[in-house]
Structure formats: C-alpha cells, structure tokens
Amino acid sequence: MQSSMPVPEDLVGCRFDVAVSKLRNISRSKASDFISKGSVRIANRKANKSALLLSSDEIIFDDLVGEDFAENSCKNDALQDESQQKNLQNIQIDIQIDNQIDNQIDNQIDNQIENLQDNQQNNQIELQLQNQAIEQSMKIAYKDEDIVVVDKPIGMAAHQAQGWCGPTVGEALEKRGISISHTAGDENRRGIVSRLDAGTSGLMLVCRTDLAYEEMKKQFANHTVKKTYHALVQGDLTQNKATIEAPIGRAKVSDFRFTITPNGKPAVTHWDVLERFGQATLASVNLETGRTHQIRVHFTSIGHPLVGDSMYGANPVLAKKLGLTRQWLHSMELIFTHPRTGKVIRVESNYPSDLQHALEAMRELSK
Template identity: 40%
Template sequence: MEIQIKEAGKRLDKALADLTVLSRSQASEQIKLGTVLVNGNKQKAKYVVQIGDTIVYKLPEEKILAYQAENLPLDIVYEDDEVAVINKPQGMVVHPSAGHPCGTLVNALLYHIKNLSSINGVVRPGIVHRIDKDTSGLLMVAKNDYAHQILAKELKEKKSLRKYLAIVHGNPSSDRGVIEAPIGRSDRDRKKQAVTAKGKEAKTHFKVAERFGNYSLLEVTLETGRTHQIRVHMAYIGYPLAGDPLYGPKKTLEGKGQFLHAKTLGFTHPRTGKLLTFSADPPAIFQTTLEQLRHQ
C-alpha cells in the first residue's frame, strides 16, 4: 500500500495512523519490523514527515478466527428460505472481530439459522447491512448468495426502506429536513466518521415526531448507508443523539449508548418480488426515557 504526504510536521507513526486504517500501535510495530519505507528508505517512528514523502506500508495479516455458533437469544421477526429479519438488541455487535470474537449477532445466526449466504465470507455470513453495537432494531439477513446479491443491489440503488427513531439534543427549527453532506473517516480521530469533502455521498431525511424542551424525538430515514451516518449528520447540524459517546455531549440522558432504534425495514423479496415491510418497537429503556421526557 502507498500514500503520499500532503501535510508536513507529524511523526511517521502518527501520520500512518491518521492516513490509513492502521492504529498507532500497529503503525509503530510495522515501522519496527522495517516494512514501512519512506521514499524507499527505512525510518524510525519519530521521523517527521515532509510534504511529498511517499510512504509504502503493509497491512498486518488478519488472524483467521474460528467463529462458533452460540445459543444466544435471537428475536427473529421473519424468516423463509431466502431471507430473515432480525430485531437486534442494543449492546450486541453485528459480526465478530479481533475485539469481539463471540457474543455477536453472527454467532447467534450460526446457531439459529443453518443456511446463510457466503458472499461476505466466514466473518459476516448472511450480513447484508449493519447497525452499530449500541443501536437496536431491524436488520435483513440473506440465507443464500442469490438473495444476498438482490438485497445488496436494492440497498445500493436506494430502494430499501430504513426508518429509525432517534432522541436528539435540542429542537430543530424545522419540522422536516434533509441533510446531504459527504461522510468519511475523520482526519482528527480514526475511530470517528465526519462530514468531509473527501467522504462518500450521504443523505439523511428527518421529521420531528415530538418535542420535549431540551430534547426531541425524530423519525429518521436513510437514503444512503454510511458508517455512523445518522449520528454524524445529526451532530453536524447541531442536534446530536442523546447518549452518543462518540458524537454527543457528555451531559446527556442516562442509557446504554445512543438512543437510536431501527424501527422500520422494507425491501423487495428476492424471489417473489413482493414488497415486505416490518416494524419493531424500541427497547424498554428507550420507551421509558420517552415517557420521562413527556412528563418532565
């Protein structure tokens, strides 16, 4: 892999971490191993990069993990031979990773649903789209590769319906709005996404459902599906999600993460062509918090 430095002044390990998918510790390790070259030469981590420097690096080899089926509670809203719709609980990671090898939605799927598409390999079998760990709600799952291709194509063409409920800080000045701003990895914090000119197209529609003084309940509809899209877009226009540990204020509603729930999911059945629409109520903590806001 190769990158070119456009801004001078950072240490080599910091520049690598900021401009690539490598963490700073991974960048430091690769520099120590001698797999990072600056203009064809090895440098130490403390080397200060200059404009025009060409850096060649290698991505660390992914560890192949054996993912196990786990008998975890799974709310299967719908299932047939082609697809399944799951109501994911808040706090559950969608697929395994080095930091979450077990207890994920995929581990549960491997136990409860025997046939899953293989398009995303052993790490994400059946997973057509994702929602964040602390976001609850509906996900579509493909049970074979044909169904996966059709569902993924519909998502890409912006034909699927994905409607969320969100509790946000503040009161939007308009009852309805559209946020159209590109989203990509933050230059300042690689764990975060941000509105950036270098990002990919992102479009979010919102409608105010209720107002509670310092908070509002929104119905949010995704037209695109970028990482953290709703969280980033709402923070960008000044109404961050309540409870959001990454993009929201520290003084917020008590909960288990952002108050965001994927309530409605609609898509065309890959075999029958029939339009299917599903809905799921938000988790108890979301509903309790709404009642408290209504009576404050």
C-alpha cells in the first residue's frame, strides 16, 4: 500500500529530504534514510535527497516503511493540513516582512535621493552666491572707451576654459554693462591680451575695441608694457636683485603644472628685494615675458617657491601660520602706452586683505 500527494506550494524549490522531514514531522536524517531506501520517492523521475522539488512533482510514500515512520505517518496525516496551514501562515508573514523591508529600503533610497537633490541644489545656490560675491569684489582701476583695467580678486579666471565653472573677468564686466571687444581674439578670450591665474589677484588689462586689441597685443608682444608684481617667496634670497632667464613649458607629469625645459618658450623675470624676514622674502618682480605661471615656476627653479603655492612645493606649515590659502602674489602696477592717444598710462593697486594679513603675520614671526 502507498499514498501520494502533490508538492505543497510552500515547499516548491525545497530540498527533497527537507520537504519529507517537514511533511512527516521526522528528522532530516530519517527522511534521507527513507529516500535512499526508496520508501519515499518522486513519481516519474529519479530524485536523491538533495533534489529540488518542482510544482509538477508528486511525492509517493510507502505505508509500510518501518514502525517509526508508520507511527509518525498516522500522526502527521491528521496534522498535515494544520502543518501546511502553519507553513502558509509563515510564508505570508515572511512576505509581509519582506514587503516591509522593501518599503523601508525604498523609503531610504527616496530620502537619500531627495537629500542628494537638496544638497546639490543648496550647493548650486551656495556656488552662485559665492560667484556673485567674487564678481562684486572686482574693482575697476581704470576705464575709458578703449581700455579697462580691472583689479581682479582671487577665484576669478581671466576667461572661460575647459573645466572652469567660476566667474570670469569678461562675464563680470558685461554684467556691469562694460562692453569689451567681441571680434578680436579667440571666442573665449575676447579682448584679453594678458591674463592672471585664478589664484592670483591684481591688475589686468582688457581691450574694449578692436583698435585697442590690435595695438595692445603688439605692445605685450614687444614687451613694452611694464608689469610689476609683488611676491612673497620662501627663504632668504641671497642677492638684492637678479634676473631669471629660463624657458618654460608644460610639465610632463601634469596638465596644469609648468616647468623649466629646453623646449619651452623663452621667459625672463627680473626681481628686486623689498623686505627680508629670514623665513621669507618680499620681492618686486617685473616680467619681460608673460608665460603661464612664469613667476611661480622661475622662483621655484631657484629654490624659492612662492609662500602658499602648494602646486609648486611651498611649505604648507608656513602658509598655515600666515593664514594663507593661496600663493602670495599680486599684480601691483601696469604702465602702458594708450592705443589711441599715445599717452603713458600708469595704474596701481593695493594688497588685498588676505595678503596684507599674511604679510603682517610674517613680520611678527620674524621679530
């Protein structure tokens, strides 16, 4: 005699021995023993104890499979419906728990996305306010119909470039209603004949007319424009005045750094000592040429990087003592011949507050 039953829904995918153990309320080892003897089997296919049950399977039980099994079978046949009901209840509980967990995870993800969007929006607003503050801090040092000289703050680029999302001199001028030459120069450098790094403050000349652009471009190319910077360099310069003449080119190790290289463009820097502090020296610097990072690269090449210039190896400890977060470099004076009138124009600037504070702190340290 034998009996059979379809695989209960809650046991589909379950191991054969585990299912038999649950259905007959016997130990798993006892169930495995019955399966190996063939006393419990699956109709129409061979299945060992580790076989996974299919919904189409039918389980066959022999009635006379031993005393223990017979007793348990009698007991469990009566309790089979109750056991299956409990199993279904457990499955429903598991499903409810899974749904609750899924809902919690979905809510957490939604909250994270919402917080991220809020943070991005807040960051965008903060960036806009910061850019506006930088634009508003830009001063007009000189202006006529052909030329405008701005006193550029740090955090502002001369013109748009790849990867730059901050304010630019050209955009800041246009927002103030000050027109610049739009037909002279590259698309992103309209009216720009010389520039300052975003981290360098001070005077910068911009052309408002095509006439001014063409004439000033010649003056800068012929090195007739006098550009004077003040730079605080690390260490004690051994001479009171000197000239650094060394070609500058892009460094192989970085797209942003420049270095002294035989294949670089000619570069000439003249400097005079203004004040000595032992750990640092304040120098007046005149550029004959206008290479990118020229002052920074030239002083680094003689072992005296600008204070605060981490890109070129400055000591961060000294910069921290001075409360400095950028290179100590400021464009102090521009002297040029006016492109229309031929008059000599001289424009001067003062130190911004961060450089003034750092200089005063340097004086205190040197006492």
